[in-house]
Amino acid sequence: MIRLEKVSFSYLPGVxxxxxVTLEVREGDFLAVMGENGAGKTTLIKHFxxxxxxxxxxxxxxxxDTGSATVAELSRKVGLVFQNPDHQLFSETVEDEIAFAxxxxxxxxxxxxxxxxxxxxxxxxxxxxxxxxxTLSGGEKKRVALASVLAWDPKYLIIDEPTIxxxxxxxxxLRKFLSEISREGRxxxxxxxxxxxxxxxxxxxxxxxxxxxxxxxxxEEVLTDRELIKKGALTLPQLVEVFDPLSRLGFPKAVxxxxxxxxxxxxxxxxxKRG
Amino acid sequence: MMIHYKSFKFKKGFTLLHRLDPRVKxxxxxxxxxxxxxxxxxxxxxxxxxxxxxLTVVGRITKEWLTVLKGASVFAAVIFALNFFFSVVGVTGRxxxxxxxxxxxxxxxxxxxxxxxxxxxxxxxxxxxxxxRIPFDVSFALTMAMRFVPVLAxxxxxxxxxxxxRGLELEGRNLLRRAKNYLPILIxxxxxxxxxxxxxxxxxxxxxxxxxxxxxxxxxLKFRRTDLAALGLAVLALFFIVFTxxxxxxxxxxx
Ligand SMILES: Nc1ncnc2c1ncn2[C@@H]1O[C@H](COP(=O)(O)OP(=O)(O)O)[C@@H](O)[C@H]1O
Ligand SMILES: [Mg+2]
Numbered sequence: 001m002i003r004l005e006k007v008s009f010s011y012l013p014g015v016x017x018x019x020x021v022t023l024e025v026r027e028g029d030f031l032a033v034m035g036e037n038g039a040g041k042t043t044l045i046k047h048f049x050x051x052x053x054x055x056x057x058x059x060x061x062x063x064x065d066t067g068s069a070t071v072a073e074l075s076r077k078v079g080l081v082f083q084n085p086d087h088q089l090f091s092e093t094v095e096d097e098i099a100f101a102x103x104x105x106x107x108x109x110x111x112x113x114x115x116x117x118x119x120x121x122x123x124x125x126x127x128x129x130x131x132x133x134x135t136l137s138g139g140e141k142k143r144v145a146l147a148s149v150l151a152w153d154p155k156y157l158i159i160d161e162p163t164i165x166x167x168x169x170x171x172x173x174l175r176k177f178l179s180e181i182s183r184e185g186r187x188x189x190x191x192x193x194x195x196x197x198x199x200x201x202x203x204x205x206x207x208x209x210x211x212x213x214x215x216x217x218x219x220e221e222v223l224t225d226r227e228l229i230k231k232g233a234l235t236l237p238q239l240v241e242v243f244d245p246l247s248r249l250g251f252p253k254a255v256x257x258x259x260x261x262x263x264x265x266x267x268x269x270x271x272x273k274r275g
Numbered sequence: 276m277m278i279h280y281k282s283f284k285f286k287k288g289f290t291l292l293h294r295l296d297p298r299v300k301x302x303x304x305x306x307x308x309x310x311x312x313x314x315x316x317x318x319x320x321x322x323x324x325x326x327x328x329x330l331t332v333v334g335r336i337t338k339e340w341l342t343v344l345k346g347a348s349v350f351a352a353v354i355f356a357l358n359f360f361f362s363v364v365g366v367t368g369r370x371x372x373x374x375x376x377x378x379x380x381x382x383x384x385x386x387x388x389x390x391x392x393x394x395x396x397x398x399x400x401x402x403x404x405x406x407x408r409i410p411f412d413v414s415f416a417l418t419m420a421m422r423f424v425p426v427l428a429x430x431x432x433x434x435x436x437x438x439x440x441r442g443l444e445l446e447g448r449n450l451l452r453r454a455k456n457y458l459p460i461l462i463x464x465x466x467x468x469x470x471x472x473x474x475x476x477x478x479x480x481x482x483x484x485x486x487x488x489x490x491x492x493x494x495x496l497k498f499r500r501t502d503l504a505a506l507g508l509a510v511l512a513l514f515f516i517v518f519t520x521x522x523x524x525x526x527x528x529x530x
């Protein structure tokens with residue numbers, strides 16, 4: 001469990017970027033940290049592996065205070081995938097890029113090969129094994145960055161803004177992938193301000209605004225609450241906008257999947273046509 | 276990072292020093308540098324360093340300057356120790372005075388440019404470089420480089436965060452290993468800078484950069500009376516330095 005107890009943090013004296021944040025990420029959780037740009041999401045997750053230490057309060061990772069462990073030790077458990085893959089890719093080949101962290105964490109040669117194979121397959125990157133990461137497209141780079149973290153099998157996977165610069169299909173593949181590994185039992189925390197992406201996840205939401213956690217609850221609750229969404233400076237998911245007025249006609253108040261919505265509408269229209 | 280990039284970053288202000296013509300300020304910095312290079316003894320170098328104090332007071336950057344000195348003093352100490360060690364081992368006459376002088380030299384070099392950049396706006400800087408008949412392409416590149424220092428520093432921090440999260444250790448005693456561990460930070464930093472400069476070049480060209488050979492500027496630099504006075508003082512200081520160097524037998528004050 002990752003536990004934040006009354007955590008406050010300032011980069012510059014007098015400007016609090018996190019304010020009295022208390023939260024828990026439990027094992028097996030699938031959590032979306034949401035909030036507008038500048039809400040403090042990235043600052044928050046940098047506390048999870050000790051890159052930042054709270055100015056007040058404390059952070060515990062499996063009962064270890066992050067103040068008393070190194071970033072490397074904590075990262076073995078808490079894998080952070082950063083927003084910009086260009087900030088981490090540096091190796092000559094994709095394969096080396098993935099092996100980098102594995103070497104740092106002391107895996108032996110056989111393990112390195114096995115795990116590299118595994119994540120390359122998992123993220124459909126096999127054909128790029130020998131390619132230079134710097135020549136890949138944006139979406140592929142993001143996948144390599146994710147693969148390079150998944151390779152060491154961190155107990156907690158934290159991924160910052162994975163949907164930025166991704167097209168619809170890439171996003172939907174990513175959602176499937178994250179849901180899959182979450183179902184297999186890994187703890188997954190996704191940081192994003194992309195409501196459409198989260199709307200179709202079966203996850204819990206942690207909504208942040210101006211350095212505070214202003215709400216936490218399942219998707220159905222948070223993403224249908226106009227007040228909350230306004231406070232968090234987000235927008236309602238499009239399907240919620242569509243179904244909210246329809247609910248007066250007896251439709252469910254919120255539908256989150258496109259397929260589900262289309263089926264529902266079809267069925268009702270058919271019934272109408274039949275009279 | 277022991278010397279912070281902020282030590283060389285323009286700090287907005289309207290003091291006499293800020294308003295001085297950048298060319299004069301640059302000349303002043305050069306005079307200090309020349310002084311530091313031609314005078315190799317503790318006493319005169321101390322005088323030069325001390326003469327910067329009133330300058331920083333006028334420019335209201337004394338605090339920043341002292342921070343620079345503090346950061347640079349670590350390096351200065353290393354320079355002192357190395358010189359002292361090797362001149363004791365070697366044959367040089369006055370090892371202590373000489374080693375202190377070497378450390379002071381370093382402090383003067385750093386201070387001169389720190390004071391220049393702290394009080395000179397990037398735009399003034401580029402105008403000054405242009406006026407010096409340096410081709411616009413070159414002067415523009417210089418100014419851009421200056422502007423991008425903070426961007427680069429922030430980016431270096433993000434990259435370091437990303438790599439440390441992948442188990443990269445930047446601490447540790449083995450110097451060689453530590454140096455090698457900086458590669459995963461340097462490579463993305465350089466690669467991103469190159470990419471950014473390409474993008475910048477494309478964006479500029481698509482907005483007509485380089486179409487007209489003869490450029491005009493909205494603002495221009497004018498020499499005022501204070502500039503002339505400051506220039507006079509700087510020239511005087513230069514004469515004084517050269518005179519001291521040639522005709523005065525400087526006493527060694529320590530060692
Ligand atoms: N290194 C830094 N130094 C100073 N301020 C920072 C730094 N990084 C972020 N901030 C500030 O902290 C606030 C929260 O930023 P961040 O955590 O990146 O938000 P988010 O990820 O939600 O967009 C912003 O106001 C940002 O300007
Ligand atoms: Mg962010």
